[in-house]
Amino acid sequence: xxxxxxxxxxxxxxxxxxxxxxxxxxxxxxxxxxxxxxxxxxxxxxxxxxxxxxxxxxxxxxxxxxxxxxxxxxxxxxxxxxxxxxxxxxxxxxxxxxxxxxxxxxxxxxxxxxxxxxxxxxxxxxxxxxxxxxxxxxxxxxxxxxxxxxxxxxxxxxxxxxxxxxxxxxxxxxxx
Numbered sequence: 001x002x003x004x005x006x007x008x009x010x011x012x013x014x015x016x017x018x019x020x021x022x023x024x025x026x027x028x029x030x031x032x033x034x035x036x037x038x039x040x041x042x043x044x045x046x047x048x049x050x051x052x053x054x055x056x057x058x059x060x061x062x063x064x065x066x067x068x069x070x071x072x073x074x075x076x077x078x079x080x081x082x083x084x085x086x087x088x089x090x091x092x093x094x095x096x097x098x099x100x101x102x103x104x105x106x107x108x109x110x111x112x113x114x115x116x117x118x119x120x121x122x123x124x125x126x127x128x129x130x131x132x133x134x135x136x137x138x139x140x141x142x143x144x145x146x147x148x149x150x151x152x153x154x155x156x157x158x159x160x161x162x163x164x165x166x167x168x169x170x171x172x173x174x175x176x
Contacts, residue, residue, distance in 0.1 A: 047078075085121060
């Protein structure tokens with residue numbers, strides 16, 4: 001619960017700093033790309049939950065060969081999902097400027113920013129299956145704790161980078 005509260009507060013602070021340093025156009029693009037990739041994530045369709053559910057009995061019976069087979073199936077399924085999300089995500093690129101209403105005031109290449117978002121989402125499918133054994137073994141608290149700590153560290157790093165970016169831009173403006 002403490003991690004959730006810290007996470008919530010830090011997310012609010014990050015969003016505020018994000019708007020102050022980069023502007024609302026970047027925040028809008030961030031939200032749009034996140035929404036596009038959320039739609040693409042429907043490719044998962046609960047496969048992970050089904051496989052985790054099927055792991056309960058083999059775990060209870062210490063059937064390591066069955067668990068290994070399920071993990072192998074899970075890995076293959078998520079490789080397919082990775083491919084689907086990546087291909088569908090790449091197919092969106094030619095339509096990015098049509099999806100965005102008006103041209104945002106962003107100096108960076110929108111396609112490159114989108115590709116970074118896509119890579120972040122797609123790569124997660126290559127490793128997500130590994131946490132399923134902990135979830136099935138009723139040790140999801142380990143996964144949640146690690147995820148929350150990593151997210152808090154990510155937010156702190158984002159705040160640091162945004163402040164550094166803001167200081168660097170301020171330094172450039174003063175120099176010019």
